[in-house]
Amino acid sequence: xxxxxxxxxxxxxxxxxxxxxxxxxxxxxxxxxxxxxxxxxxxxxxxxxxxxxxxxxxxxxxxxxxxxxxxxxxxxxxxxxxxxxxxxxxxxxxxxxxxxxxxxxxxxxxxxxxxxxxxxxxxxxxxxxxxxxxxxxxxxxxxxxxxxxxxxxxxxxxxxxxxxxxxxxxxxxxxxxxxxxxxxxxxxxxxxxxxxxxxxxxxxxxxxxxxxxxxxxxxxxxxxxxxxxxxxxxxxxxxxxxxxxxxxxxxxxxxxxxxxxxxxxxxxxxxxxxxxxxxxx
Numbered sequence: 001x002x003x004x005x006x007x008x009x010x011x012x013x014x015x016x017x018x019x020x021x022x023x024x025x026x027x028x029x030x031x032x033x034x035x036x037x038x039x040x041x042x043x044x045x046x047x048x049x050x051x052x053x054x055x056x057x058x059x060x061x062x063x064x065x066x067x068x069x070x071x072x073x074x075x076x077x078x079x080x081x082x083x084x085x086x087x088x089x090x091x092x093x094x095x096x097x098x099x100x101x102x103x104x105x106x107x108x109x110x111x112x113x114x115x116x117x118x119x120x121x122x123x124x125x126x127x128x129x130x131x132x133x134x135x136x137x138x139x140x141x142x143x144x145x146x147x148x149x150x151x152x153x154x155x156x157x158x159x160x161x162x163x164x165x166x167x168x169x170x171x172x173x174x175x176x177x178x179x180x181x182x183x184x185x186x187x188x189x190x191x192x193x194x195x196x197x198x199x200x201x202x203x204x205x206x207x208x209x210x211x212x213x214x215x216x217x218x219x220x221x222x223x224x225x226x227x228x229x230x231x232x233x234x235x236x237x238x239x240x241x242x243x244x245x246x247x248x249x250x251x252x253x254x255x256x257x258x259x260x261x262x263x264x265x266x267x268x269x270x271x272x273x274x275x276x277x278x279x280x281x
Contacts, residue, residue, distance in 0.1 A: 002034075002076045003226055004256040005190045007199075009069045009240070010249040016064040017244025022237065023199075025075045025190070026227045028055030036073035056229050063242075066249065074258070075226050080213065082222040087128030087207035089182060099206045101232065102183040108154045108171045108233035111178035118179040127182075131205055131214065134176045138169060138216050151234075167201040167234050169216035174203050174233065182206065185230055187213065188237040190255045192224025197253045199228065199239050226255065 007023055025033050040046070044061040051058065092103070105112045121137065122130050145163040155175035158168040170186055177184035183206035191200035202215045202225060213222050229237040 001223060002074065002258045003190070003192060003224070004254075004258050005071075005073050005075060005226055006252075006254045007069070007071045007190075008250070008252045010066065010251070011063070011069075011242075012066045012247045012249055013063040013242075014245060014247075016062055017242060017246070019061055019063050019243070019246075020241040021059050021061070021069070021239070022056065022188075022229050022241075023069070023071050023239050024057035024059075024228065025073050026055045026057065026229065029227050029230075030078040030080060031227060032076045032078075034074045034076060037071070039070045041068040041070070054230060063246070077223060077226065080223060081208075081210055082212045082214070084128030084132050084207065084212065084214070087131075087212065088209075089127035089130070089207060090209070092181065095183065095206065099183040102185045102206070103178055103181065105175075105178070106232040107235050109175040109178065110154060110156050111175045113156060114159075114175055114179040118176055122176075122180060128207055130180055131177060131182065131207065134173060134180070135214060135216055135218075137176075138172055139218060142169065142172065144169070144217055144219075166198075166217050166219070170201040170203045171233055173214065173216040177203075177205050185211075186233050186237050187225070187230050188228045188239060189225040190228065190253065191215075191220035191226075192255050192257055194220045194255075197255060199253060200225070201234065201237070204230070224255070224257070 024036060024038060027033055046059045046061045049058045049060060122133050125133050141162055143163040146165055148161055148163040149165060149168050153168055155171040158164045158172045174184040174186060185204050187202050187204050189200050189202060194200050200220055202213060204211045204213050213225060215222065231237045
């Protein structure tokens with residue numbers, strides 16, 4: 001499937017500061033970027049620090065005053081292996097080295113605190129069946145509710161509060177999977193059919209010899225996710241980190257599924273605006 005994606009952000013920076021931007025579609029991971037453009041108004045001096053190994057696209061720029069950032073791209077997604085049914089769990093000794101870091105606890109995913117809970121709740125299951133049971137438990141016990149969490153909320157907080165947004169759902173799923181010795185990591189993505197449209201936090205588990213995307217919120221189809229970044233948790237995949245202070249003026253995201261002849265068939269878009277100070281994550 002092919003998608004047209006767009007992001008438009010306007011921030012006001014009271015004093016000059018550096019900004020790390022992780023907004024562009026990743027190159028690789030079974031997706032092909034056919035064209036893309038990143039624009040700044042006013043023009044900004046941009047330094048690229050793309051990750052050649054992961055295909056992630058990062059830029060750093062210095063901002064002052066009101067800055068508008070606009071990103072557009074056309075991305076094609078290859079068919080994905082995401083079915084969990086019969087997906088086999090692998091012994092740690094058989095895992096590839098790239099998967100090993102995602103077995104460990106991280107800043108927002110204290111998986112070492114959940115081993116007893118996972119053993120009690122899911123011990124009879126393995127592999128894909130265990131991940132499906134974890135997702136079903138989250139769906140039954142955690143409400144999707146904006147305003148409950150903030151940038152400091154961990155999976156442990158979400159487990160207690162039993163509410164949160166996509167990043168909280170992803171952190172809890174990652175934490176429970178890691179506690180079950182299943183490698184799991186966070187992914188940020190443009191998400192087709194997500195309402196309202198936004199950069200979406202989902203997760204990925206390593207089963208049956210490959211990474212498989214999962215959406216713990218159940219709000220977006222897996223085949224409609226355009227990957228931006230991958231990491232241990234939200235600390236690695238934040239779309240913007242501001243090394244100073246800024247106020248968010250407006251923000252909008254859109255993703256359109258396009259036919260081969262570029263005629264649009266389906267669209268999801270949303271615009272939001274809010275005030276913000278400090279670092280955006």
